[in-house]
Amino acid sequence: MPTPRETPHDRDGRHQPALRLTRADLDALPNYVPGRSPADLARELGLPEAIKLASNEVPYGPLPGVVEAVTEAVTGSHRYPDMGVVALRQALAERYGVDADRIATGCGSVALAEHLVRATCLPGDELLYSWRSFEAYPIIAATSGATSVRVPNDAGHGHDLAAMAAAVTDRTRMVLVCNPNNPTGTAVRKAELDRFLDSVGEDVLVVIDEAYREFVTDPEVPDGLTYLDRPNVVVLRTLSKAWGLAGLRIGFLVAAPEVAAAVRKVVTPFSTSMAAQAGALAALAQADEVQRRCALVVAERDRVTEALRKLVPDVPSSQANFVWLPLGERAVDFGKACEARGVIVRPFAGDGVRVTIGTPAENDAFLAAAESALA
Numbered sequence: 001m002p003t004p005r006e007t008p009h010d011r012d013g014r015h016q017p018a019l020r021l022t023r024a025d026l027d028a029l030p031n032y033v034p035g036r037s038p039a040d041l042a043r044e045l046g047l048p049e050a051i052k053l054a055s056n057e058v059p060y061g062p063l064p065g066v067v068e069a070v071t072e073a074v075t076g077s078h079r080y081p082d083m084g085v086v087a088l089r090q091a092l093a094e095r096y097g098v099d100a101d102r103i104a105t106g107c108g109s110v111a112l113a114e115h116l117v118r119a120t121c122l123p124g125d126e127l128l129y130s131w132r133s134f135e136a137y138p139i140i141a142a143t144s145g146a147t148s149v150r151v152p153n154d155a156g157h158g159h160d161l162a163a164m165a166a167a168v169t170d171r172t173r174m175v176l177v178c179n180p181n182n183p184t185g186t187a188v189r190k191a192e193l194d195r196f197l198d199s200v201g202e203d204v205l206v207v208i209d210e211a212y213r214e215f216v217t218d219p220e221v222p223d224g225l226t227y228l229d230r231p232n233v234v235v236l237r238t239l240s241k242a243w244g245l246a247g248l249r250i251g252f253l254v255a256a257p258e259v260a261a262a263v264r265k266v267v268t269p270f271s272t273s274m275a276a277q278a279g280a281l282a283a284l285a286q287a288d289e290v291q292r293r294c295a296l297v298v299a300e301r302d303r304v305t306e307a308l309r310k311l312v313p314d315v316p317s318s319q320a321n322f323v324w325l326p327l328g329e330r331a332v333d334f335g336k337a338c339e340a341r342g343v344i345v346r347p348f349a350g351d352g353v354r355v356t357i358g359t360p361a362e363n364d365a366f367l368a369a370a371e372s373a374l375a
């Protein structure tokens with residue numbers, strides 16, 4: 001077997017690995033493809049600006065006070081942040097009416113989902129989720145050695161919780177319930193979630209991913225925090241969406257104290273940065289403004305859904321800040337047609353297109369693009 005020094009190089013001197021240095025199973029994972037930059041697209045199309053409706057961000061800028069708090073915090077950036085995230089966990093505890101020992105924070109809720117898998121699954125254990133759902137789930141399963149078990153969405157593009165319950169085996173360690181579901185916007189209601197939780201063993205962690213909770217208006221869609229009397233339920237939340245902190249990377253979970261403590265053990269040290277902690281504290285003081293912005297998004301979501309249904313009749317009702325167009329094989333072409341008109345959306349090849357709700361003017365531009373794309 002050659003030593004690394006003997007491995008061949010191509011004519012340009014680039015290393016040609018004869019030894020495999022990384023795990024072979026990672027070859028099966030998709031490479032991250034960065035979303036189209038609106039600035040590049042605008043330049044290419046010769047437009048003053050392009051519109052990005054592809055990442056489920058809220059379009060109204062950072063909340064008042066966030067920039068100032070972050071600017072002040074980074075004057076101490078030669079120091080490590082508080083690894084216990086004490087002040088922020090306390091503020092979250094007060095806001096959500098839970099004890100701070102039930103809370104863990106992380107570098108976005110996606111990192112916390114990863115830590116939860118790390119804290120529950122050994123290689124070969126099963127991670128169960130509905131599909132199609134959040135794209136990160138299969139990657140998290142694969143990188144942690146867990147086996148993905150995917151249950152197809154039902155005919156209405158939502159979770160089929162009865163089928164998910166039937167798919168639980170004695171290898172299942174964790175189930176993800178994405179509520180509302182990314183990218184379809186559908187949400188599970190209380191009666192079906194109750195039934196599901198009753199049928200899943202108490203030794204299986206059920207993670208309710210509520211990244212879009214703040215946009216839910218259906219009173220039948222339960223707040224995951226009302227299930228905390230069940231020790232196997234974990235609620236995952238993010239400050240990236242309604243709270244406008246996507247770029248600072250901050251999410252949190254609420255769980256039984258032992259589960260939260262286990263996650264805090266496996267979390268990457270210091271991964272809740274001081275900027276994220278300060279920004280989150282400032283954002284949490286702006287709950288009224290968040291509510292006002294969410295109401296704007298919801299009103300636009302309903303308007304856009306109604307307009308889209310004239311073009312694509314089976315657009316499901318969304319409880320999130322995006323809508324889903326089940327265009328099947330037309331998804332990629334539709335995405336390209338919108339881009340050609342200066343609007344970046346998120347197509348999933350062969351399946352559908354997710355479109356984030358923007359400002360009224362952005363949504364009008366999207367609806368005009370959609371109309372001509374589908375004409």
Ligand SMILES: Cc1ncc(COP(=O)(O)O)c(C=O)c1O
Nearest residue numbers: 108109110134182211238240251
């Ligand atoms: C369902 C769901 N969960 C979690 C996340 C992750 O959010 P973040 O890592 O920004 O907190 C997202 C982001 O798109 C999401 O859609």
